[in-house]
Amino acid sequence: MSAKEMKQFTREEVAQHNTPDDLWIIIDCKVYDVTKFKNLHPGGSSVLLAEEIPGQDATEAFYGLHRHEVLEKPQYARLQIGTIAGETGQLLKPEPGSLSKVPYAEPTWLSDGYYSPYFKESHRRLQDAMRKFVDEVVYPDAIAREEDGKRPSVSVVKKMAELNLNVMRLGPGEHLKGLTLMGGIVTPEEFDYFHELILNQEFARTGFRGYQDGFNGGMVIGLPPVLHFARPEVRDRVMKEVLSGEKFISLAITEAFAGSDVAGLKTTAKKTEDGKFWIVNGTKKWITNGTFSDYFTVGCKTEKGLTAILVERCDGVETKGIKTSYSSTAGTAYITFDNVKVPIENTLGPVNGGVFVILSNFNHERWVMICASVRTQRNIIDECLKWVSQRKAFGKPLSSQAVIRAKIAEMIARVESTQSWLENITHQMNNMSYKQQAELLAGPIALLKMHATRTAQDTARDAVQIFGGRGVTKTGMGRVIEHYHRTVAFDALLGGAEDVLGDLGVRQAIKNMPKNARL
Numbered sequence: 400m401s402a403k404e405m406k407q408f409t410r411e412e413v414a415q416h417n418t419p420d421d422l423w424i425i426i427d428c429k430v431y432d433v434t435k436f437k438n439l440h441p442g443g444s445s446v447l448l449a450e451e452i453p454g455q456d457a458t459e460a461f462y463g464l465h466r467h468e469v470l471e472k473p474q475y476a477r478l479q480i481g482t483i484a485g486e487t488g489q490l491l492k493p494e495p496g497s498l499s500k501v502p503y504a505e506p507t508w509l510s511d512g513y514y515s516p517y518f519k520e521s522h523r524r525l526q527d528a529m530r531k532f533v534d535e536v537v538y539p540d541a542i543a544r545e546e547d548g549k550r551p552s553v554s555v556v557k558k559m560a561e562l563n564l565n566v567m568r569l570g571p572g573e574h575l576k577g578l579t580l581m582g583g584i585v586t587p588e589e590f591d592y593f594h595e596l597i598l599n600q601e602f603a604r605t606g607f608r609g610y611q612d613g614f615n616g617g618m619v620i621g622l623p624p625v626l627h628f629a630r631p632e633v634r635d636r637v638m639k640e641v642l643s644g645e646k647f648i649s650l651a652i653t654e655a656f657a658g659s660d661v662a663g664l665k666t667t668a669k670k671t672e673d674g675k676f677w678i679v680n681g682t683k684k685w686i687t688n689g690t691f692s693d694y695f696t697v698g699c700k701t702e703k704g705l706t707a708i709l710v711e712r713c714d715g716v717e718t719k720g721i722k723t724s725y726s727s728t729a730g731t732a733y734i735t736f737d738n739v740k741v742p743i744e745n746t747l748g749p750v751n752g753g754v755f756v757i758l759s760n761f762n763h764e765r766w767v768m769i770c771a772s773v774r775t776q777r778n779i780i781d782e783c784l785k786w787v788s789q790r791k792a793f794g795k796p797l798s799s800q801a802v803i804r805a806k807i808a809e810m811i812a813r814v815e816s817t818q819s820w821l822e823n824i825t826h827q828m829n830n831m832s833y834k835q836q837a838e839l840l841a842g843p844i845a846l847l848k849m850h851a852t853r854t855a856q857d858t859a860r861d862a863v864q865i866f867g868g869r870g871v872t873k874t875g876m877g878r879v880i881e882h883y884h885r886t887v888a889f890d891a892l893l894g895g896a897e898d899v900l901g902d903l904g905v906r907q908a909i910k911n912m913p914k915n916a917r918l
């Protein structure tokens with residue numbers, strides 16, 4: 400029933416329906432008939448019959464125990480039988496695409512009254528369009544796939560392709576030339592790393608960590624070596640197939656034997672006698688999107704070093720899912736290569752020069768992860784500020800407790816400082832050549848990623864304390880916090896483990912110490 404067709408009641412009329420056999424309640428000016436539902440209510444029937452609920456305004460009681468989304472589920476939305484005459488709901492119901500009005504839930508450049516030196520009109524247009532796209536197209540798919548554990552829907556990836564969103568995720572550059580980006584709201588010439596930051600942060604807003612990686616994460620890290628190092632005929636074919644959503648790719652470097660130690664990899668590639676093929680043997684572990692990939696950008700040991708090779712799924716390639724603490728939506732795989740025959744044309748970059756091919760993409764990969772990590776930390780602040788304002792304990796909102804406010808102060812300070820550092824680095828990326836970025840930014844990006852993932856874990860721990868038991872419960876009020884706390888460690892491992900990155904940043908600094916510097 401649409402809002403227009405809904406019956407209107409006075410509060411006095413609703414108050415008449417206050418018995419177990421005739422039970423109505425009011426939630427934010429909407430009238431619900433819960434007579435039959437009370438016996439199915441997951442919280443039991445007694446709470447609906449308790450004092451001050453039957454026939455009364457139960458808004459405060461409801462929001463102290465449920466998320467708003469409960470009322471939007473079809474099976475519960477249909478309990479609404481009318482509205483209160485002459486009154487309109489007081490609670491904010493975010494429209495798809497809208498910005499949150501909760502303080503610190505958006506970065507300052509998106510907050511009313513604030514300024515930014517970095518974000519221009521084209522960034523604002525892109526953000527606005529992206530938010531709508533994510534809310535309307537990506538978010539529903541993220542919820543459904545997290546629930547059934549299947550890979551993100553190919554139809555969504557294809558919708559992304561229509562808007563050229565997949566290729567935009569590879570960052571600014573020649574590969575965007577001549578394309579219509581997001582219906583033309585940003586030109587390929589304008590597109591810079593701040594536009595890409597917006598894409599990364601808007602996708603991360605969905606908050607589903609497994610889906611986030613499943614959602615072509617493999618492409619973001621596995622396709623750039625093809626773009627930059629494949630032979631033109633291989634590059635053009637594979638780029639077209641992957642960017643259109645026809646095929647999927649992943650980056651297969653890590654092994655059970657070696658993680659951060661790229662030089663310790665054991666997968667081998669040996670040339671056939673006629674020199675026309677590689678024969679690849681070995682295993683790879685924790686390969687994001689691996690279960691559904693058609694292509695694998697593989698780091699292989701060759702005679703005098705490491706070589707990056709593009710392997711197509713064929714006889715001898717087997718993938719099986721690994722159960723991790725996030726959902727199987729990410730397609731995390733264990734891969735075996737058993738005498739896999741790969742045309743020599745699929746070599747990416749120079750033979751034995753694979754370390755450079757692989758390392759050259761690390762800065763970008765880490766930066767993408769930082770963008771997402773900061774954004775999801777904001778989601779948590781949004782959740783916590785809402786919860787401490789609506790939840791009452793000892794007769795007062797949780798926000799009246801100094802210890803709770805202190806935790807939120809730390810969360811805000813962490814997210815704002817991390818976002819500011821990120822924006823600074825993004826500005827450097829926009830102005831530096833690729834070579835300068837490799838020289839000057841590897842250390843700072845490594846340190847920033849370490850910082851972002853540490854702050855994320857601190858925020859996850861604080862949020863669980865604020866939500867109590869709900870923070871470790873998969874459904875209901877604390878579901879976002881539980882998910883975050885369970886999956887936050889992924890950011891601290893993927894793309895370089897936290898401690899390794901911190902060390903890398905300091906080693907780079909020590910390397911650049913002036914020889915004559917003294918106290």
Ligand code: HEM
Pocket residue numbers: 424431433440441442443446447452457460461464465466469470475478874875876
């Ligand atoms: C249209 C009205 C209502 C609907 C559709 C509804 C639905 C639900 C659902 C789906 C849950 C499971 C937990 C979740 O997903 O959040 C739940 C739990 C609960 N509900 Fe309701 N509910 C309604 C009204 C109320 C009211 C008015 C009260 C209180 C007076 C109440 C008290 C509870 C309690 C105590 C729980 C258990 C909470 C927990 O486990 O943390 N419900 N309800």
